[in-house]
Amino acid sequence: MRASLIQIDVDEGEPVDSRRRRVAALVREQSGADLVVLPELWTTGAFAYEEFGSEAEPLEGPTYEAMAKAASDAGVWLHAGSIPERAAPGSGLAADEGSLYNTSLVFSPSGELAAAYRKIHRFGFDKGEAVLMGAGRDLVTVRLPGTTLGVATCYDLRFPELFRGLVDAGAETLVVPAGWPERRRAHWTLLAQARAVENQAFVLACGTAGTHAGVPQAGHSIVVDPWGEVLAEAGAGEEVLTVDIDPAKVAATREQFPALKDRVLGLEPPRR
Numbered sequence: 001m002r003a004s005l006i007q008i009d010v011d012e013g014e015p016v017d018s019r020r021r022r023v024a025a026l027v028r029e030q031s032g033a034d035l036v037v038l039p040e041l042w043t044t045g046a047f048a049y050e051e052f053g054s055e056a057e058p059l060e061g062p063t064y065e066a067m068a069k070a071a072s073d074a075g076v077w078l079h080a081g082s083i084p085e086r087a088a089p090g091s092g093l094a095a096d097e098g099s100l101y102n103t104s105l106v107f108s109p110s111g112e113l114a115a116a117y118r119k120i121h122r123f124g125f126d127k128g129e130a131v132l133m134g135a136g137r138d139l140v141t142v143r144l145p146g147t148t149l150g151v152a153t154c155y156d157l158r159f160p161e162l163f164r165g166l167v168d169a170g171a172e173t174l175v176v177p178a179g180w181p182e183r184r185r186a187h188w189t190l191l192a193q194a195r196a197v198e199n200q201a202f203v204l205a206c207g208t209a210g211t212h213a214g215v216p217q218a219g220h221s222i223v224v225d226p227w228g229e230v231l232a233e234a235g236a237g238e239e240v241l242t243v244d245i246d247p248a249k250v251a252a253t254r255e256q257f258p259a260l261k262d263r264v265l266g267l268e269p270p271r272r
């Protein structure tokens, strides 16, 4: 399976419409790939909190339209990264109509929406995304020929229980679009490898390049195999990182080193 991670330069000097067209063209260029992955919130930038409201879109808004078409033109599975989604009235998503979500979109090679994932762990503690956006509640997996994707977004990478939930739901390839800052790049690489090793799964983690809202981005998108080996890693700038992965390696690793079978669930808390 050939995967291409497009590490987009997200810079506020580029209008969102131009970036959307540019990214759609980049996706079309990946027509030999099976799976293409884009980063988190690449229309605005993950730290451009002030743009979330003005650039928010309905689920089936301009980014959805452009990415659905790009996926079908290229004939690829497309994890289109995430958008700032404004929940439609009556969607049942939130008590407050018009609430925002950090929503990832996955399209099939015919351009149909295969899955939408609303980021569960919002970043910022008591500001930024954590207060501006609502939290998703649902784990999401997507069945592709040869593998099952488990999807998570950026800060989710710090929460191993989410990934274990995805593995329990059948995930073999964990896809993590992100807008990770350069300041914590060491955590990014370490956590991507940790999630791969502990879950005996591929990790495809796609970040952004450039600087937006004054936050230099780490880049360094990374593909890790189920043994924790780094198969490919991008540099700091805009780049398409292409790698061939063998999905059968997940079952082989889980069979040869069956640590997942040794899990002990439902441990008792310490006695007082």
Ligand SMILES: NC(=O)CCC(=O)C(=O)O
Pocket (backbone or CB within 6 Å): 040, 046, 122, 123, 153, 154, 155, 156, 158, 178, 179, 180, 181, 184, 187
């Ligand atoms: N957009 C994010 O979720 C940023 C996460 C981050 O900076 C971190 O976990 O560190």
